[in-house]
Amino acid sequence: MSLALSPDDRPYLPRGVRLHDDRVRGSTVLLAPEKAVELDQIGVAILSRVNGEDTFAQIIQDLAQTYNAPAQQIEQDVQRFLVGLRARLYLMVH
Amino acid sequence: MSVPPPIAMLAELTHRCPLSCPYCSNPLEMAAKEAELDTETWADVFRQAAEMGVLQLHLSGGEPASRRDLEELTRAAHAAGLYTNLITSAIGLTPRRLDALEAAGLDHIQLSLQGTNAQLADKIGGYRGGFDRKMQAAEEIAKRGIPLTLNAVMHRQNLDDLDRTIDMAVELGARRLEVACVQFHGWATKNIAALLPTREQTEAAKDKVAEASKRLRGVLAFDFVPPDYYADYPKSCMGGWGSAGLNVAPDGSVLPCHAAQTIPHLQFDNVRDTALKSIWYDSAAFNAYRGTDWLPEPCQSCDRKEVDFGGCRCQALALAGDAGATDPVCVKSPDHHRVVAMLAEGEDEADLTYRVNA
Numbered sequence: 001m002s003l004a005l006s007p008d009d010r011p012y013l014p015r016g017v018r019l020h021d022d023r024v025r026g027s028t029v030l031l032a033p034e035k036a037v038e039l040d041q042i043g044v045a046i047l048s049r050v051n052g053e054d055t056f057a058q059i060i061q062d063l064a065q066t067y068n069a070p071a072q073q074i075e076q077d078v079q080r081f082l083v084g085l086r087a088r089l090y091l092m093v094h
Numbered sequence: 095m096s097v098p099p100p101i102a103m104l105a106e107l108t109h110r111c112p113l114s115c116p117y118c119s120n121p122l123e124m125a126a127k128e129a130e131l132d133t134e135t136w137a138d139v140f141r142q143a144a145e146m147g148v149l150q151l152h153l154s155g156g157e158p159a160s161r162r163d164l165e166e167l168t169r170a171a172h173a174a175g176l177y178t179n180l181i182t183s184a185i186g187l188t189p190r191r192l193d194a195l196e197a198a199g200l201d202h203i204q205l206s207l208q209g210t211n212a213q214l215a216d217k218i219g220g221y222r223g224g225f226d227r228k229m230q231a232a233e234e235i236a237k238r239g240i241p242l243t244l245n246a247v248m249h250r251q252n253l254d255d256l257d258r259t260i261d262m263a264v265e266l267g268a269r270r271l272e273v274a275c276v277q278f279h280g281w282a283t284k285n286i287a288a289l290l291p292t293r294e295q296t297e298a299a300k301d302k303v304a305e306a307s308k309r310l311r312g313v314l315a316f317d318f319v320p321p322d323y324y325a326d327y328p329k330s331c332m333g334g335w336g337s338a339g340l341n342v343a344p345d346g347s348v349l350p351c352h353a354a355q356t357i358p359h360l361q362f363d364n365v366r367d368t369a370l371k372s373i374w375y376d377s378a379a380f381n382a383y384r385g386t387d388w389l390p391e392p393c394q395s396c397d398r399k400e401v402d403f404g405g406c407r408c409q410a411l412a413l414a415g416d417a418g419a420t421d422p423v424c425v426k427s428p429d430h431h432r433v434v435a436m437l438a439e440g441e442d443e444a445d446l447t448y449r450v451n452a
């Protein structure tokens with residue numbers, strides 16, 4: 001199945017997946033079943049907007065505004081990142 | 095060499111277990127109940143682990159549910175800020191205990207599967223009725239929505255059962271299926287001939303997993319751990335000795351890996367008398383095979399040394415008689431012929447030697 005998000009999809013982190021402030025390493029990590037993924041600033045910016053309420057389109061718009069970048073390019077990057085997480089079931093959509 | 099903090103800790107709460115799997119990696123000499131750390135000491139170890147940078151805690155065994163205080167230990171782990179995973183056969187996990195574990199903050203359950211039907215599973219687990227009890231528990235886990243991984247140890251006698259294993263993972267609502275080919279440590283070394291998968295089985299399993307992970311993309315994630323005997327090069331041992339994870343045995347000894355106690359000349363410090371942090375950074379056992387400086391030839395001049403760190407120390411000991419040797423799985427190892435000979439010894443009719451419980 002295609003895991004690409006549509007504009008109206010509202011992504012969320014399912015139970016058992018969460019962001020964690022790693023004070024020892026000074027970074028934010030995504031904690032998932034038997035896995036810890038260290039996030040870069042972009043990853044943090046994306047996932048901190050993933051809340052199960054905002055749509056994919058809204059998240060892109062917000063990021064484009066905040067970082068003053070073309071929405072189209074942002075959409076590509078975010079899509080790729082979120083599809084990767086979805087394939088591991090670290091991300092789901094309403 | 096600067097040593098990074100550990101990411102994961104495996105807490106072997108007990109060696110007790112109602113099952114007696116012939117591939118158990120627990121040591122031949124198991125810790126008795128009286129030797130186990132008490133609740134308070136474990137809770138303190140969890141806090142020390144979190145403080146030094148551990149993110150993931152695996153509560154394991156034996157069967158961790160054999161500990162009456164599992165709920166309390168889970169609460170302590172959660173309070174310390176650790177992502178808490180329970181590795182269990184689910185025997186002994188009643189609905190009431192599941193409720194309590196959920197309330198205590200358990201994040202995830204990894205459920206082991208001994209087989210896909212009662213006949214096969216109970217033969218491997220050596221426990222009649224075990225399969226039915228596991229299935230009941232699995233339903234209770236699914237009903238509560240606790241994130242679930244199914245772990246199937248594949249070996250010569252069940253690799254052909256992989257299709258059904260995959261279907262079961264989907265039916266049970268697991269998000270992830272780990273297909274791990276049996277590793278020969280601890281008790282399992284008694285059963286190499288009976289459990290070693292054939293090359294054909296291994297190849298077929300690889301293909302099946304590749305096909306299923308495509309078909310079930312977004313439904314079920316796969317982790318496949320093939321045996322390295324049929325590969326040219328060994329696997330890296332958990333990213334290198336003393337680099338990512340540590341194990342605490344039931345009696346409080348701290349090990350770089352679950353099989354490290356098989357290496358006779360190493361001495362392991364105990365959390366009863368040494369701080370976890372100093373064991374990780376300063377102990378002789380953790381520094382014995384850290385990094386690459388200790389590596390012998392042919393590894394020392396090999397361009398894969400930062401990839402596999404010379405392979406598995408326990409395997410080197412078991413197969414070459416020297417924990418400091420190149421892993422004999424490697425085609426460049428002077429002991430590689432021993433692996434070739436071992437592979438020739440597999441037999442379908444070999445008897446299983448069941449784990450004898452402490």
Ligand code: SF4
Binds near residue numbers: 279332351352354
């Ligand atoms: S040393 Fe060997 S047995 Fe131990 S974890 Fe590493 S690979 Fe496994």
Ligand code: SF4
Binds near residue numbers: 328400402405421426
């Ligand atoms: S020689 Fe050593 S470093 Fe090179 S592939 Fe073999 S085990 Fe790995």
